[in-house]
Amino acid sequence: MMVSLDIIILALLVASASAIPGVFLLLRKSAMLSDAISHSILLGIVLLFFWLKDIHSPFFIFAAALTGVLTVYLIEVIIQSKQVKKDAAIGLVFPCFFALAIILINLFARNVHLDQDAVLLGEIAFAPFERLEVFGRDLGPKASWVMGMVLLLNTSFVGFFYKELKITTFDKNLALILGITPGLIHYLLVTLVSITAVVAFDSVGAVLLVAFMITPAATATLLSRRLLNVLFISIGVACVSAITGYSVAALLDTSIAGAMATMCGLFFLLAFFLSPTQGLITRARHQKQKKLEFSAKLLTIQLLHHENQSEEKSENNINNLLDHMQWTEAFSNKVCKYCLENQWITQKKTALFLTQLGREIAKVVMKKT
């Protein structure tokens, strides 16, 4: 029981620590940088592992994070040479680093802690076994403490540079005019992403980190357009995915990180379909309503046009809608019902008559166009 609580706490820390920089990466249209960074830090981790052996020391974390920053720098150099587009530059650098790391693992570290599956998938379930002890007292898993520090670092960075981050994200030119160097802020952000990636690597592996960075942020942008709300929503979504993911994994006895990523995806899909402002279903319903309103107004114009004319009897008739408007019977019934409910028209058998309100509406619509 204690162990599973430890895992959940660590999962929550990983999820919220990665969601924070993820929001800014997403908004800066650099979402795939997280993919590049989380893959290429493996090279740093492997190289340093041969040298230092202790993967929890602060020096190790910073040095490995440096690989991520260097990757971004290399990508930027390639983009600036104007030979290659951004996406290709990203895809050129990180597979090479990752492949080198895999080769090194296979050649020199076949029997050590770094096995290539663990590297990819991570194993959060093993994290609680390595514990932090001070004066003989057990303070919980080491990984949680380190991850907590990273969360603190990310939160304080965003808190401290909130304005700068916001301006450089949404209006680079304004930032330049105000004397904020977008480049510096960008590299600070990239450094944070790299540090988060290095620390989270052990628990969730390379690829799934992208799920925690990008997916909650993407979900949040579908739900809100205010930066602060997006930040909080994405942390919330990440935490809920972590908890539900853990439960699913415990139920099926599978990879915790995989289940967490899957839950992130499920919540994203929910938002994609059901978001109150942008969801696919919401928008479809909205569109249907608009269509109905427009057709009802069109009907009032038709009725007004033929009112008191010789052809009134045949034109202003419910059967005529099928012919002249080319509506289906179901749809014309719906439109008539809508008009009757709003008291725009009255109906006597199949003949339709405008009310005073309906006449006004038709006139207003015609004036507008």
Add this chain to the structure above:
Amino acid sequence: MLQLDYTFFLVLVGTLFMGLSSGILSCYAVLRQQSLFGDAIAHATLPGICLAFIITKEKASWVLLTGALIWGALAMYLIQSLIDYSRLKADAAIGVVLSVFFGFGVLLLTLIQKMPLASQSGLENYLFGYTAGLLIEDIYLMAGISIVILVVVLSLWKEFKLLTFDSTYAATLGAPIKRLTQGLLALLTLSIIAGLQSVGIILMTAMLIAPGTAARQWTHKFSVMMILSITFAMLSACIGVTLSSMIDHLPTGPCIVVVVSCLAGLSLLLGTKKGIFLTYIRQQWQRRNISKESILQQLFILANTHNDPRYPHEFDSFRLFGKRPTQQALKKLRQEGLVYKSPPNRWGLSSKGHQKALTLLKKQNTS
């Protein structure tokens, strides 16, 4: 020690076919800026492979690869609809689909590993490729896919080319843009499937970016680029397979990826058309030329005020035009016989230099 045995040739032929198909599609992916699409599709094949195994309990590669194909296509469709129907940009849509599908795949993979009948299904070999396990049937499959890709690309050569470089124009000509785009993405998925066994899910993206990028640096002609791209991909497959069979424990897939990345890096530096090195030299040469021409023009204008085209001026007179030229540039011009120096530091146009300045100014006035 290089052993030229049956397995070696099997692996070699398999990876060569992989090189052929990814070399072809790499050109389109790079030029159409869809490089990372391939990354997402490759990652999204993992749940397909796992589900195929769970449903059929078979581990024959064609069964698993069919599952991979279905899920790859599903991912492609999902990314496209996310871009079309939500506010997400392409990179975010790719990131979301890639990571979530892969996460789901990992979930299924661990589920399978705990199933009693799994008996080492070898599914995790698809992560980084596992060439030693290639069978002759797999080679037939790869060959079939490559040939299908080759035939389709050759028969729709003009259409795909137009779509890649000017899709608006293609639309005005009445080409079915949407179907062609989807067709190209379907071919991309197929080429990924062809590489899953040798290069693997994670690193397949490199095979779809590096060969095309490398080829682009050497030519401006699409057909030449295509041939070069295929050559680079096949060459790196060759080198990778040979190296990994010579050195123990050197995995083939990652080795091929490193080789092809090195080829791309070298091409970026040295390429004759867009290479960084030659572009730099060209720029320097041009800069020197421009500064030389401006010296001649400045001397011409100065001399005009004296009604003597050869009148020499103090070096400091150049200050009138802003920055003074370097002594080096002046020396170079003197070697070419365009200017002369009269001691201590006065400079004037020679008759040849006067002629040159005149033509330069004329050219400037007409343009």
